[in-house]
Amino acid sequence: MKLMVVFGTRPEVIKLAPVIEAARHLDGIELLSCSTGQHRQMLDQALACFGLQADIDLGLMRDNQTLPELTARLIESLTHTYQQHRPDVVVVQGDTTTAFAGALAAFYQRIPVAHVEAGLRTGDPYSPFPEEINRAMIARLARWHFTPTSKATRNLLAEGIAPEHITQCGNTVIDAIGLIQQKWAQHPYQGEAADLFPDQDVVLVTTHRRENFGQGLENICEALLQLGREYPQLGFVFPVHLNPQVQEVVYQRLADIPNLRLMPPVDFETSLYLQSRSVLILTDSGGIQEEAPSFGVPAVVMRQHTERSEGIDAGFATLAGTDIDPILEAARGWLGAPERRARLQGQPNPYGDGKASQRMLQVLLNEGNGARHGHR
Structure with missing residues (x-):
């Protein structure tokens, strides 16, 4: 064949x-x-x-x-x-x-x-x-x-x-995570993200959805500004999508936040490494919604709808939309409850078995x- x-x-x-x-x-x-x-x-x-x-x-x-x-x-x-x-x-x-x-x-x-x-x-x-x-x-x-x-x-x-x-x-993404984890078993990750906020807990941020361009992206940036001020002990890592409509807004609004690192898009292995180090992920990515449960990390989904509700049903994610207050409420709900995050550790990924x-x-x-x- x-x-x-x-x-x-x-x-x-x-x-x-x-x-x-x-x-x-x-x-x-x-x-x-x-x-x-x-x-x-x-x-x-x-x-x-x-x-x-x-x-x-x-x-x-x-x-x-x-x-x-x-x-x-x-x-x-x-x-x-x-x-x-x-x-x-x-x-x-x-x-x-x-x-x-x-x-x-x-x-x-x-x-x-x-x-x-x-x-x-x-x-x-x-x-x-x-x-x-x-x-x-x-x-x-x-x-x-x-x-x-x-x-x-x-x-x-x-x-x-x-x-x-x-x-x-x-989902084959769980198979792909397995391939990278096999690689790490032989050669631990040594890439560009290894030195980011080495002594701090990390919050990973990603956004790229076309339907969030404009006011939605402006709201996401404002929520990040507020979270960065509220949680100075955390390191926020934001790989910025190459689309000019994302780059222009993000770099204009978020360029000077002390505990926020803006960086170019990262490869899949680096994304998984950042997820594995995170205490929370703020994202509109479908893929990350599927990947994060493999590391027991919760996600705030910054979209109006998600076709991946299995993670929400299993307690791994919160659907917040793109208004400022719901994003802040969802993020605070996870960051202020370490015992809630701890319950996710070791739970099976609802999207597949590899x-x-x-x-x-x-x-x-x-x-x-x-x-x-x-x-x-």
Whole structure:
């Protein structure tokens, strides 16, 4: 079976790296990895973290690209790539424009699609934007739906996806964390973040969501200003996303806070290290919501909706929105209750057990060879 794994952003690489690694060691799979280059710098950073190099690099990133322009280039370029290499199965992950265009171009070529991390929903088509509609559209195009949790499975069943096409297998990001932890067992982390606030507890901050641009981001910065003053004993670490709409606001508002360190985006390993050192995380990242429970660290989710409510239900996270007062209330609730944080230590991660990649590939090996020709 010729398997083509398509990715274009840092989160996709992180969650597909363990799938690629596992596929390399399985008989019966001819593996091709295809990078669209949707996010160039952060994509390359993630590839280097796992020692990966794409077999095919489409290099489609452009400065200030619009969603329609990017989507059109992706469909055209991926169509040509599929025609040239003729994979039996195309694998896409999550909810990016690369994933949606990759699935649509494969459908046009009658190539079956496997969707990793299927079934996530907020119920609001504009939150997150455009990700919510991307993943809903991929669900109409995919042949295999690999869901991370029972809630994601229920979402797809409610949308009419046949149960025989759904495999609940956990989230591959937990597999990826396992790869990094194996690395640390041999060589403890010695990277750029090792010297940040060495004698202080750390609060990690990340924000990048498009729907938070503008007033939401202004509110997040104001909340951080207040928290920095209230908790001078804590070190706040903020890797700032490369998007100019994030950089301009953050560096203008937060450049001179003594116990806040602004820094460029970090690679996956450094992000995990910072999470492992943190007493609290303030984030609008979906990935970090999934990763933090592996370290027993609580998160304040600075979004109006989350498609990852399992962490909230399990007591690992608080959904605060982007208004100043709810962010402050949620952060104070965690920082002022060390016994509440201590209860998270050793609790299982609600998003997976580290074996998702193996489960997916076994399904594809069992069913993938005949799927292109319409066999079930």
